[in-house]
Amino acid sequence: MxxxxxxxxxxxxxxxxxxxxxxxxxxxxxxxxxxxxxxxxxxxxxxxxxxxxxxxxxxxxxxxxxxxxxxxxxxxxxxxxxxxxxxxxxxxxxAPMKKTDAQILKADVRTLSGTDFERLMELYYIDQGYTVQRVGGSGDHEVDLILKGKEGYKIAVQCKRWKQDVGNDIVLRLKAGKQVHGCYDAWIVTTSNFTKAAKEAADKLNIKLINGLSLDERLKRWDRIAK
Missing domain, CATH: 1.10.287 (Helix Hairpins)
Incomplete structure (x- = not known):
């Protein structure tokens, strides 16, 4: 120019x-x-x-x-x-506002975010007498919580606040996560249910499955509102 x-x-x-x-x-x-x-x-x-x-x-x-x-x-x-x-x-x-423990305890479990659901289960198992370590995040190998009971052995717990059924891929990954974290046992807790393949895999791998109906019963027996 x-x-x-x-x-x-x-x-x-x-x-x-x-x-x-x-x-x-x-x-x-x-x-x-x-x-x-x-x-x-x-x-x-x-x-x-x-x-x-x-x-x-x-x-x-x-x-x-x-x-x-x-x-x-x-x-x-x-x-x-x-x-x-x-x-x-x-x-x-x-961006959703982070809920306090009091809000998590009072909320309908199916309206919680995945992170808040993990926190609810952490509070639940602490009240049941377990020592709880929060894992979650990247590289957790499908392990959200690690429980340690009075007996001293560790349990790997995966929390799924899902609407759809949990598949056997989650079960298989938790099996590996259980070994990575050196846990004796493994549980999956969900607000929904499990597919037939997931139930069969869990039965063979000795992984405990807790579906939405069972979870509701446990939470009803737990006086969480008073916590």
Whole structure:
């Protein structure tokens, strides 16, 4: 773009130079008796004025270009900032508030998030006399809780707050997780039920399955509201 503006400036300089020369010569020849020095002065002055106005044109064009570019950049930054704030606001609005233990204990178990359901079962087993270690997260090998009873052996527990039935893939992964965490036994607790394949696999691998009906009975017997 710089070359284009320079070329435009040169054209402006040439045009103005010609106009100044023509105008100057017109005045020179219209006034009789002028010294010949005025003639060369007109030529020289026309060249100088043409160069000055040509450079002014080029400089102005470049400044206008920079001003437009700066305005567009500022507008893009402002829009980006507005979008970022909007996304942050939407994310904040969608993020569920973390429930307190009291809220978890009073809530309908099937309305809890997966994390809150794990916390409910942690509180339940603590009240049943177990020492509970919370595992969960990445690399948990399908083990959410590790219970340790009075006898001293450990139990790997997987908590599934699901609507659909739990399949045998969860059972098989818990079998591996049980070994990874050095547990003697393994249980799966769910708010739903288990597929036929899951029940068959659990029976062969000696993994205890606690379905939604059994869980409801346990929670009814447990006076959790008073905790």
């Amino acid at each position: 710089a070359k284009t503006y320079y070329a435009e400036g040169r054209q402006v300089a040439y045009v103005l130079r010609g106009l100044f020369i023509l105008g100057g010569l017109g005045i020179y020849f219209s006034i009789p008796g002028l010294h010949w020095g005025f003639f060369f002065g007109i030529l020289f002055g026309s060249v100088i004025l043409g160069e000055i106005f040509g450079r002014m044109w080029t400089s102005k064009r470049r400044k206008d270009k920079k001003a437009k570019k700066s305005s567009r950049t500022s507008g893009v930054k402002q829009v980006s900032t507005t979008k970022a704030k909007s996304r942050a606001h939407n994310t904040s609005a969608k």
